[in-house]
Amino acid sequence: MKAVTTAVQGAGLGLRRALLGPLADQLPGAIGFLEATPENWMNIGGRYGRAFRQYTERFPFVTHGLSLSIGSPAPLDEDFLYRLKAFLDLHGIADYTEHLTYCSDDGHLYDLMPIPFTEEAVDYVAARVRRVQDILERRIALENASYYAAPGKQMSELEFVRAVLERSDCDLLLDVNNIYVNSINHRYDPAQFLDGLPAERVRYIHVAGHYDEAEDLRVDTHGSDVIDPVWALLDRAYSRLGVVPTLLERDFNIPPLAELMIEIDHINALQARHAAPRQRAHG
Template structure:
């Protein structure tokens, strides 16, 4: 489950067995003190923590913010984070743009982005994962999104956080086969997954919002991913329009059912 401040009360009182790990954005917690820091520490003592960054702008043209990388590194060590991930996109130029913007699918962008990922990994002294992001246009596509993603993973020697909803959204928005995308990914790179809801903004446009329940086609893609890669730690993302915890709990249990089924041996 995502560690959102609006969910703190629910997470602190969640029944045993509902949650296996929590994911937080370091930028939202670095430097906090007082009761919020204490609550984070208590939850980190109860659950394994993963961290999902928002601001490194791995594909951007502005210099990497190594001061931020160092802050993130200290946060990861303090909370014994088992995974750190960021987005395969850019979000800054002359200042922060407050959005995850699409990269061109070119060899030059592969080399540029992979070099920046390698710099971050070297600075942190650990592997990171990058997340496939939802997009609504492509600046230039000399290759497919799948080929671009595979090339970055290989060039940077990093891992993949596979966002199932983003695959579904992009397949719909850009007209590619979401199942074929998942089938084409290198299984050894997939270290975790996300599922979330999105907004239907028309017949030809879906927007990744994390503000609604997961829909059946996304659950189906999660099943396909688990069949392809085996069970992987999977996060339910919900950032706003947060329902009562009982509703989120149903979705958490659906995630668990899918993962459990994929882990069972096939009967002869």
């Protein structure tokens, strides 16, 4: 397996079809990279296929999948994985990430379901990750996921995430919004959780908005602006990890690009503030 490091830097934005037109005149700069969901672009031809190819030629890309279903009781879809590898190779994309969840059994579900936090599940998932990495010839990264129930829980979320990363020898896509959402829903200290994650495995970061369903319930939607406590958690992540590439997720209620750029600029400003002391130290 090839040892692949992150090929991107700066602040990124998820590529959605609604943004194909608005992004056409945007040059790499404030937006350092784009993220695509491969299932939305694989085997797509015509004008959308041509538009996607134009973007992969202009911007560095990462990919974030939805259907790997790494914790599913069903066998891995290896046909999908070989098609995914061909797609990544075609577009020269090194980074593939997925959710530490499952979304299928006999058929695909319409949500990302929590994997039981158990030692048995750790071993099961780790073996599947290793197989995925062998097929893709890439070291993948798994995202710490939002969840609303913990069936069969025998270990903490943090213990489970750490164990999966270690036994599968894969990396972490660090989602700071998911940490915040889970900390409210499951009543733990988000800063303590962040500090407990293995810094050396963080590939890149996701930041997003969510929905306040109730005082003690947050729903991970990617449909609103990032709130101050999540920005603060991102700031803490940079303090601990250094400046890590960070992607703004927005999946619906997508505002005009100018409004998204306000949040992209905020990421860039945070990164610049944390980069300055390190640059002086190495000067």
